Amino acid sequence: xxxxxxxAAAIRDAIxxxxxxxxxxxxxxxxxxxxxxxxxxLTLKEDSGIIAYVPDDLTVTARAGTTLRELAETLGxxxxxxxxxxxxxxxxxxxxxxATCSYGPAAALFGTPRDQVLGMTVVLGTxxxxxxxGRVVKNVAGFDLTRLMIGAWGTLGVITEIxxxxxxxxxxxxxMAHMRRPFPASYGFREPIIVNPRLSAALKQRxxxxxILNPGIMREPQ
Amino acid sequence: MLDASVVDRLRSIVGDRYVLVRDxxxxxxxxxxxxxxxxxxxxxxxxxxxxxxxxxxRALAAVGAPFVSRGAGTGLSGGALADDVVLLGLHRLKGILxxxxxxxRATVEPGVVxxxxxxxxxxxxVFYAPDPSSEAACTIGGNVAENSGGPHCLKxxxxxxxxLAATVLLPDGEVLELGDxxxxxxxxxxxxxxxxxxxxxxVALDVTVRLTRRPESVxxxxxxxxxxxxxxxxxxxxVASGVVPAALEFMDNGTIRVVEESIFAAGYPADxxxxxxxxxxxxAEGADADMELVRGLCVECGARTVRVAANEAERxxxxxxxxxxxxxxxxxxxxxxxxDAVIPRxxxxxxxxxxxxxxxxxxxxxxxxxxxGDGNLHPNISYADGDADQARRVHEAxxxxxxACVDAGGSITGEHGVGLDKLQYMPMLFDEPTLAAMxxxxxxxxxxxxxxxxxVVPIHSCREWLAAPSLRSASSGDGDxx
Numbered sequence: 001x002x003x004x005x006x007x008a009a010a011i012r013d014a015i016x017x018x019x020x021x022x023x024x025x026x027x028x029x030x031x032x033x034x035x036x037x038x039x040x041x042l043t044l045k046e047d048s049g050i051i052a053y054v055p056d057d058l059t060v061t062a063r064a065g066t067t068l069r070e071l072a073e074t075l076g077x078x079x080x081x082x083x084x085x086x087x088x089x090x091x092x093x094x095x096x097x098x099a100t101c102s103y104g105p106a107a108a109l110f111g112t113p114r115d116q117v118l119g120m121t122v123v124l125g126t127x128x129x130x131x132x133x134g135r136v137v138k139n140v141a142g143f144d145l146t147r148l149m150i151g152a153w154g155t156l157g158v159i160t161e162i163x164x165x166x167x168x169x170x171x172x173x174x175x176m177a178h179m180r181r182p183f184p185a186s187y188g189f190r191e192p193i194i195v196n197p198r199l200s201a202a203l204k205q206r207x208x209x210x211x212i213l214n215p216g217i218m219r220e221p222q
Numbered sequence: 223m224l225d226a227s228v229v230d231r232l233r234s235i236v237g238d239r240y241v242l243v244r245d246x247x248x249x250x251x252x253x254x255x256x257x258x259x260x261x262x263x264x265x266x267x268x269x270x271x272x273x274x275x276x277x278x279x280r281a282l283a284a285v286g287a288p289f290v291s292r293g294a295g296t297g298l299s300g301g302a303l304a305d306d307v308v309l310l311g312l313h314r315l316k317g318i319l320x321x322x323x324x325x326x327r328a329t330v331e332p333g334v335v336x337x338x339x340x341x342x343x344x345x346x347x348v349f350y351a352p353d354p355s356s357e358a359a360c361t362i363g364g365n366v367a368e369n370s371g372g373p374h375c376l377k378x379x380x381x382x383x384x385x386l387a388a389t390v391l392l393p394d395g396e397v398l399e400l401g402d403x404x405x406x407x408x409x410x411x412x413x414x415x416x417x418x419x420x421x422x423x424x425v426a427l428d429v430t431v432r433l434t435r436r437p438e439s440v441x442x443x444x445x446x447x448x449x450x451x452x453x454x455x456x457x458x459x460x461v462a463s464g465v466v467p468a469a470l471e472f473m474d475n476g477t478i479r480v481v482e483e484s485i486f487a488a489g490y491p492a493d494x495x496x497x498x499x500x501x502x503x504x505x506a507e508g509a510d511a512d513m514e515l516v517r518g519l520c521v522e523c524g525a526r527t528v529r530v531a532a533n534e535a536e537r538x539x540x541x542x543x544x545x546x547x548x549x550x551x552x553x554x555x556x557x558x559x560x561x562d563a564v565i566p567r568x569x570x571x572x573x574x575x576x577x578x579x580x581x582x583x584x585x586x587x588x589x590x591x592x593x594x595g596d597g598n599l600h601p602n603i604s605y606a607d608g609d610a611d612q613a614r615r616v617h618e619a620x621x622x623x624x625x626a627c628v629d630a631g632g633s634i635t636g637e638h639g640v641g642l643d644k645l646q647y648m649p650m651l652f653d654e655p656t657l658a659a660m661x662x663x664x665x666x667x668x669x670x671x672x673x674x675x676x677x678v679v680p681i682h683s684c685r686e687w688l689a690a691p692s693l694r695s696a697s698s699g700d701g702d703x704x
Contacts (some may be wrong), residue, residue, distance in 0.1 A: 056458050057566040079464075101407060112407070114414060115383050128655040136564040137596045138380065138636035140369045140418050141644070141651055142679060143660040147382070147414030151407060168464035188407070195409030196398055202666035203410060207659070218409070 002047045004121060004129045004160050010042060011158065012127040015210045023154035023214055025065065025093030036217050042158065044095050050074055051161060052135070059118060059135055061163040064095025075166060082164040083110035087187035095159045101151030101190035108186075110167070114150050121161035122149055125208025135163045148203070151190030154214045156207035192218045224264050224308060228285050232267045235277045240314075242266040251292070251309050255356070256300040256643055257557040258607055258617075263290070263309035270314045272331070272427050279425060280395035282308060288672040289393075291421040293333060293364030296356040298560050299641030301368065301420045301677055310425065312363050318342055319428060326433040327386055327403060332363025332426045339431075348433040351378035354637070355545055363426050369418030371637030373469040373544070374501075376595035378434060380637065382417045387430040390416060390423070393673040403430045415663060420639050421674040423667035437503035440468070441513040442537045443530045445520040446494040450474065452524035453496035454570040457594040459519040460500065461567060465512045470595030471499040471544050474574075477551075477591040477602075481543045484550035488543025494526070498594065499544050547591045548602065554587070555604035559616055563624060565632035567597040576626045577601050584619035586612070598636035599627065625650060640678045648680055657683035 014021050022038035026045050048065035055078040062071055069090035075081050085104035086097055096102075098120070103112040110116070119133025122145070132145035149159060194200050200218070204211070233241045242248055243265050252262045269275040282289050290304035292311050302309075315331035318339065322328065323346045330339060336357040340349050353372035354360055360370070366388065371380045378384075387401035401413035416423050447453040453472060460470060473481070478490045478497060490497055498520070502512040517528045531537040543550075551558045565573050574590060581588035581603070592600040601623055605616045624634050624647045634640070634647045648657060661684035664671065671684075 054566065054568055056462050056568045058461060059566070101411075111379075111383060114407075114411065115379065124655075124659060128659065130656040130659045131653060132656060132659075134564075134633045134651070136566055136632050136636070138371060138375070138564050138593075138598045139633040140371075140380075140637055140639055141633050141635050142640060142648060142657070143422070143663045144369075144382075144415050144418055145656070145659055145663060147411045147417075148663060150414070151411055156410075167466075168462060190411070191406075191408035193408045196400070196412060198396075199398070199412060199666055200410055202669075203663070206662040206666060 004123060007042070007047070007123045007158055007160055008127050008129050011123055011125065011212070014040070014212045015127060018210070020212050020215045023099070023158050025096035026067070026091055028088055028092050028096060036214055038215060044158070044160070045093060047160060048093075055080060058166040058168070059137065059163055060166050061135060061161060062094055063161050064093060064159045066094050067091050068094065068097065079169045080166050081169050082116055083167050084113060084116060086189070094162050098150055098162055099152065099154045099159055103188055105186045114147060116165050117146055117150055117162060118165055119163040120146055120149060120159050122157040122159050124157040125210060125213045130157070133163070137165055153190075153192045153217050155218055156203060156213070158213070193221055194218050195221070224287060225285065228281065228287065229265055231281045232265065232278060235281065236267060236269050236274050240268040240270065251295070251311070252303070254292070254295040254300060254302040255298045255560075256641065257559060258613065259300045259303060259642055261303040261305040263304035264306050266309040266311060268311040268314050272315065275310075275312070275315065275425060275427060276391055276395065276397065278310065279391055279393065282672070283393065283395045286670065286672065288675045290674050291363070291367070291425050293361030293367070294335065294356075294359045296360045297364060297368060297641065298562065298638040299635065299643045301639050301641035301674065302364075303642060305676065307675065312425070313361065315363075321346070323348060323433070327430055328433055329403075329428055329430045330362050331428055332361060332366070334362045336360050336362060336365060343433065347436050349436055350431050351375075351384055351434045352381045355548065362429055362431065366417055366426050366429055367419065367421045368637070368639045371593070371598065373471055373593060375637075376470055376593060377466045377468045382414065384432045385413065385417050385429060386432055388413060388416060389427040391425040391427050393424055393668040393670065397427065401430070416667075418639070419664070419667070420641060420678050422664050422671075422678055424673060437468070437509075439506040439509045440501060440503040440537070441509045441530055442499065442501045442540055443513060443516065443528055444490065444540055445498045445500060445525040445528045446491045447496045447498070447525055448494065449524065450496045450574055451571045453498055454574065454594075456498060456520045456523035456525060457570060458567055459523055460516055461595055463515060463519060465502065465515055467500050467512075467516065467595060468503045469499065469501040470593070472590065472592050472594035473497050473499070473544065473547065474590040476587065476589035477547055480553055480589065481547050481550045484546070484553055486542050486546035486550050488539050490543055491527075499540060544591065551589060551602060551604050555606050557605050557607045559603045559605065559620060560638075561599070561601045561603070561620060561623060562635050562638035563599045563601070563627035563632055564636035565597045565599060565627050565630045569630040569632070570594065570597065573599070573626060573630050577623055580619055580622045580626065584615045584622070586616055586619050593636075596636070597632070621647070642677060645677070645680055654683060658685055661685065
């Protein structure tokens with residue numbers, strides 16, 4: 001399945017036919033969160049590829065099904081990287097990494113996907129295609145739909161394209177050392193737990209009113 | 223106008239002295255840092271504590287009254303202007319509630335001034351990194367609302383990257399804890415959405431910020447260039463090299479000359495086409511090595527001289543010219559439109575040429591002083607507000623400059639926010655479904671859209687507005703210019 005229009009059409013069909021969807025990259029996260037019982041899979045893995053990469057801009061835009069490995073190879077040719085090293089192998093997709101806000105030891109220096117993602121294209125649970133954020137490293141135009149989608153585990157929309165901040169690998173060891181921050185663990189992700197029930201329900205109601213996206217993946221707090 | 227009984231209720235909460243209703247008293251609150259726009263609040267109310275703030279907002283919620291939150295009023299996009307609604311001034315909430323140096327965090331009330339916090343943190347060898355140029359006056363609450371940046375955000379990140387948690391008062395009076403002081407992440411990133419929401423999602427009652435260790439040493443250099451293109455090339459070369467400068471600031475000839483003619487003269491070469499102010503920090507050895515590399519790159523790209531400040535006094539002087547550049551521009555004309563836009567870094571030379579061409583064709587003068595390292599432009603136009611024709615030309619030139627930045631793949635604001643000023647440019651940057659989704663996000667926090675009404679997203683983008691014709695006639699919300 002490729003392209004925003006195709007995914008939007010699939011979501012609109014699901015709404016019409018009352019079909020719930022499990023959003024999947026390459027399936028690494030299937031066991032995470034609460035068990036999801038969905039009628040069908042919506043797989044992003046085939047929707048891959050680098051859309052825009054200008055090394056001197058230090059930004060890159062890629063489709064959500066692109067793997068960490070593919071992106072690392074492209075950026076590595078210029079001694080660059082996105083400063084993310086989440087647990088698991090490099091066949092994980094960018095979409096899943098961002099949707100779960102997964103991070104690895106590099107987060108202690110550079111932060112999580114929350115600090116690395118500049119913008120994204122998302123097909124909402126309404127079928128609307130939105131273009132949140134942008135492709136520049138600093139941007140405060142409008143409300144931050146990008147941060148909302150990062151770590152939302154695909155429950156508000158399906159991320160189809162992502163723009164990341166890119167860093168040079170050369171000399172990285174001491175340049176960013178002052179970003180050092182305490183992290184509870186060297187690997188982790190944004191916990192899919194409902195923290196503010198009223199606001200969370202209001203968001204779900206507006207972004208996925210039919211409740212078709214990853215039903216049940218956000219757990220009630222213990 | 224607010225019902226007299228509501229005004230009485232506000233007086234009973236905060237005391238008579240802190241409720242302003244007379245025109246003469248409200249005059250000071252009809253402007254913020256954005257020139258050319260003036261809106262008079264119906265009432266200004268200044269709670270003195272967290273509990274008073276909650277009571278005020280609940281009293282307003284009870285009668286469905288809209289309100290605008292304001293910190294120090296230094297914002298540059300008109301976000302703190304209240305158009306015949308209640309102005310909620312938060313500058314009296316200036317308690318530093320906790321400084322936990324071991325855990326590298328501090329919890330402050332929204333009215334704490336950015337520089338005041340750093341003054342208190344100084345002796346502990348730590349600092350709060352985001353440093354907007356208004357740091358001496360602007361509040362942390364305002365910084366959170368605007369997701370403020372500053373020169374040193376190139377290395378350290380913007381406000382969003384430094385806020386761990388906040389206690390937020392929703393416009394309906396509910397109090398929520400967003401984020402996690404210990405750095406944990408769970409549930410929707412409501413804190414991430416709240417930071418930069420320009421006062422439209424509620425009021426921050428306290429904010430827990432991340433602290434950063436002071437670098438062991440700092441090196442600051444002035445590189446001067448005889449062509450703008452060379453300075454832009456040097457910027458790209460430095461950023462691509464892997465050195466992450468603490469700051470990388472650009473000033474063009476117009477800015478250099480006005481600074482040098484002012485009391486803030488910093489010893490910039492007045493005949494340079496452009497200068498770069500470059501700061502690196504870290505360990506002493508690391509900073510020296512980085513600075514050598516930077517110097518080499520500047521020379522390679524055609525720098526005439528690269529002068530590294532020999533001591534703290536020289537360093538302060540170099541920075542003073544940059545930090546006071548906006549003030550120095552007061553020498554040119556009574557008003558200064560400080561603009562804010564972002565472009566991809568490789569487009570610097572081309573876009574700067576475009577901005578000058580736009581200024582020329584509109585008969586206005588543009589001075590550029592900006593955060594080159596992250597492509598965050600500040601084209602500034604000096605003008606006299608009293609001259610209607612000139613003010614119109616400035617306004618039109620600004621629109622053309624925004625369009626040039628958007629066409630280059632950039633954004634209409636990197637750190638000042640949309641407020642009232644940029645509302646008209648939002649459809650340039652975002653399509654209708656995206657603007658509608660922003661309205662939906664706001665509605666989750668504030669379904670009645672009473673907090674900072676008419677700002678950030680044009681109201682005609684909202685589904686509710688489209689669905690309810692009755693709202694349309696009642697709304698004042700499209701942010702008419704002056």
